[in-house]
Amino acid sequence: MSLPRYVLAPTHLTGDVFGWQLNRDGRFLDCHETFVPEDFDRDVEAAMDWAEQIIGTRQDWRHTREGGPDRWIAADGRAAAGADVLRSIEPGTLVVAVGPGASGKSTFAAEAGIVTVVCLDSLREQIGGDAGDQAVTPAAVVEQNILLEKHLSEGTTLYLDSTNVEARVRAELVERARRHGRPVVALRFLPHLDTCRARNSARPPNRQVPGDVLAWQHSLALAATPKALLAEGFTAAHDIVTPL
Secondary structure: OOOOOOEEEEEOOOOOOOEEEEEEOEEEEEEEOOOOOOHHHHHHHHHHHHHHHHHOOOOOOOEEOOOOOEEEEEEOOOOEEEEHHHHHHOOOOOEEEEOOOOOOOOHHHHHHHHOOOEEHHEEEEHHHOOOHHHHHHHHHHHHHHHHHHHHHOOOOOEEEEEOOOOHHHHHHHOOOOOOOOOOOEEEEOEEOOOOOOOHHHHHHHHOOOHHHHHHHHHHHHOOOOOOHHHOOOOOEEEEEEOOO
């Protein structure tokens, strides 16, 4: 199986704005304005740091001008995936989304056609009439756990749509799946923080995550690499690529 191929290239964005564009296997992922306009070498280093935040791990970048302008290429050894990863999931699996707010977890579930979803936002809305009302989160978590027990005991393949960025929360989910003898798979969603911020600002006010909380969630998700998730006891762990 070939490794995902990332291409980082300086580009003209719009008007007089220049910057960087990151692609994966020819698919646009994200772009950013120039970081250090007065120093190209430092600008390249900053662009690599930015790209690695999106990819989720350090890369071995190779500079090339072959067949075109300057660009930097890396082949990531981890399996970055899309909805096709669901085809390899065993029936009865607890699928745990891991990612900050506005990282694409709910959109992924909808576009992938996942049948059984337990979503903390939806439970808050059912209980308190407002998906963004954090005051009812404890009650929503109780209801979430009741549904988890029901579906795990019945052997239903289930997608848990909440941030799950804290290791202690994931540990409880792994243990719950183990008690029922079910596989538990982590799907990590980690667009660049600027992308999450842009998506978050486009949400209705009651659904927006405070900026400091969003940055905290993103930093925890960045640390939850597939290798770390496997060490926590997940049966499998995948990075999900979600373009703008």
